[in-house]
Amino acid sequence: MEQGSPAWIAARLGIPTSSNFDKILTPKTMKLSASAKPYAYYLAAEKLLNRQLENLDNLEWIAHGKMMEPEAIKAYEFLQDVTIERVGFVTSDNGLIGASPDGIIKGVSAGIECKCPAPQTQIGYLIDGFGDAYKVQVQGQMLVCEFEYVDRWAWHPEMPPVLQRTYRDEPFITALKSALDQFCDDLAAIIAKVKSSGMFEERASVLTSHDAAYSIAA
Numbered sequence: 001m002e003q004g005s006p007a008w009i010a011a012r013l014g015i016p017t018s019s020n021f022d023k024i025l026t027p028k029t030m031k032l033s034a035s036a037k038p039y040a041y042y043l044a045a046e047k048l049l050n051r052q053l054e055n056l057d058n059l060e061w062i063a064h065g066k067m068m069e070p071e072a073i074k075a076y077e078f079l080q081d082v083t084i085e086r087v088g089f090v091t092s093d094n095g096l097i098g099a100s101p102d103g104i105i106k107g108v109s110a111g112i113e114c115k116c117p118a119p120q121t122q123i124g125y126l127i128d129g130f131g132d133a134y135k136v137q138v139q140g141q142m143l144v145c146e147f148e149y150v151d152r153w154a155w156h157p158e159m160p161p162v163l164q165r166t167y168r169d170e171p172f173i174t175a176l177k178s179a180l181d182q183f184c185d186d187l188a189a190i191i192a193k194v195k196s197s198g199m200f201e202e203r204a205s206v207l208t209s210h211d212a213a214y215s216i217a218a
Contacts, residue, residue, distance in 0.1 A: 001088035003100055004066070011089045011098075014047025014191075016183060018099035018140035025179040027132045030172065032179055040183065044190045048200055068116035072155035073103060076112060079161070080151075084112060090145050096184045099144040111147050113138055115154045122156040130154075130164055139176060142168050 001007040016024060016039070023035040046053055073084050084103035091098040101111035113134060117125070130152050138150045147168070154162040195201070 003088060008088055009052050013050060014043045015098050016043060016180065018137045018144060021140040021176065022136040024183045025136055025176050027135045030175040036183055040187045040190055043187055044194060047191055048194060069114055072114050072116050075155055075161065076153050082106065092144055097144060097180055099141045101141050101145060109148045111141055111145060111150045113150055113152050117154060119156060119159060122154055122159040125154045125162040126160060138166050139169055139172050143173050143176060
């Protein structure tokens with residue numbers, strides 16, 4: 001499926017994804033983040049309502065990144081002499097967590113995380129590197145996709161590119177997996193508690209009855 005498509009959005013509903021793993025684990029302390037519970041509530045609402053709660057397409061630099069990403073990927077392929085395979089949504093074997101890497105590097109067990117930032121942000125990457133900004137996301141991609149490394153690639157057509165290869169940090173991945181396991185258990189408990197009100201079973205029953213009545217009428 002194409003990233004950003006209705007099918008891709010539907011596949012991710014209610015599932016913690018690598019781009020938000022930093023809401024679950026704090027990279028510096030490797031402990032559960034204070035944002036974990038609000039994020040669990042958000043995902044529970046998505047799951048129960050079966051729809052996306054927010055749309056980021058109108059945010060200027062997210063839209064800019066989507067527009068520039070194909071050109072950035074082509075530049076990476078040319079400079080690194082590799083081929084990038086596009087991918088939709090990857091999940092763990094149990095389907096409880098997922099990731100959407102910007103591409104898989106063909107022929108090796110590795111992925112690419114592509115950023116097309118504002119000029120001032122690109123300069124920051126050039127001078128200071130990526131730091132911990134995407135550490136949880138990248139290590140999370142390696143956990144879900146079983147990558148050996150991920151290339152973080154920042155590209156701007158008017159600036160020098162930035163490439164940083166990040167390998168698996170096994171102690172960090174172990175801590176992340178433990179935090180994700182706990183988070184998924186908590187998320188399941190939250191959904192079960194909300195469902196215990198009976199409201200969502202009643203809504204499903206009403207919808208089923210409506211579909212049956214429509215079918216008979218048709």
